[in-house]
Amino acid sequence: MNRRSVEASKTAAGSSQLRDLSNDALIIRLIQTLNRLSRWLTPIHDRTLLEFSLRRGEPSVKEILIRMRDTETEIYALMYVIASERNPDLDRVPRFQPSPAQVAADRSAGPLIMMSEFRRVRESTTSLLRALPDTAWERGGYSRTKRNWTIRELGEFLAEHDREMLTQIDRALARSGARQGIAEVSQVDYAHIEEPFLATISRA
Numbered sequence: 001m002n003r004r005s006v007e008a009s010k011t012a013a014g015s016s017q018l019r020d021l022s023n024d025a026l027i028i029r030l031i032q033t034l035n036r037l038s039r040w041l042t043p044i045h046d047r048t049l050l051e052f053s054l055r056r057g058e059p060s061v062k063e064i065l066i067r068m069r070d071t072e073t074e075i076y077a078l079m080y081v082i083a084s085e086r087n088p089d090l091d092r093v094p095r096f097q098p099s100p101a102q103v104a105a106d107r108s109a110g111p112l113i114m115m116s117e118f119r120r121v122r123e124s125t126t127s128l129l130r131a132l133p134d135t136a137w138e139r140g141g142y143s144r145t146k147r148n149w150t151i152r153e154l155g156e157f158l159a160e161h162d163r164e165m166l167t168q169i170d171r172a173l174a175r176s177g178a179r180q181g182i183a184e185v186s187q188v189d190y191a192h193i194e195e196p197f198l199a200t201i202s203r204a
Helices: 003-020 023-041 061-084 100-108 111-130 134-138 151-176
Strands: none
Touching: 003 151, 023 111, 023 151, 061 111, 061 151, 111 151, 134 151
16 A cells, blocks of 8 residues: 555544534544644744744744634635524635735744734634534635635544644654754654653663
8 A cells, every 4th residue: 555545544533533423532543643742842942943944845843833824714614604693605715825925924024923813713713612512503604716624624634634744744854854952742743643752761
């Protein structure tokens, strides 16, 4: 089985697991992404390793964080209009497009600023979801140009997008050596991040 087939299998398995989660568990999954990013990135000493990619054509950690923030902003806008209107036309929701000023600000800002901006929008998303009764999660909006969405589907989309982005960040951190010299708890890779962390105890 080639790498593309393996990734497709993982994606299908992940999507199936997300569908099995309760609404509350899905909210927790979205919050966990914030904790995992902070656990990985905050302790890193050389932040320049987060700003540049070692391989041409692959995004840097900072670029991935920008992508996460922008995707979150767009999805939040769809969630909000579905939650606040009856059967809304999603084609009327403006697609998020960073302004030249935003692009310039992103260029000069550090990776942890990008992480905090993503955190701010994700906290708005989870606050909106926590305020909804379970029956409201199946509320939907329609689109004639793309696809229809329910709030639940948008939540699952974000969780799957998180998985893809965290996998890319994990790979970038491993290749750059950015984890060297930081606490063991922050060196745990994505494949093992859900396992309980047992610190190594050394005795003299």
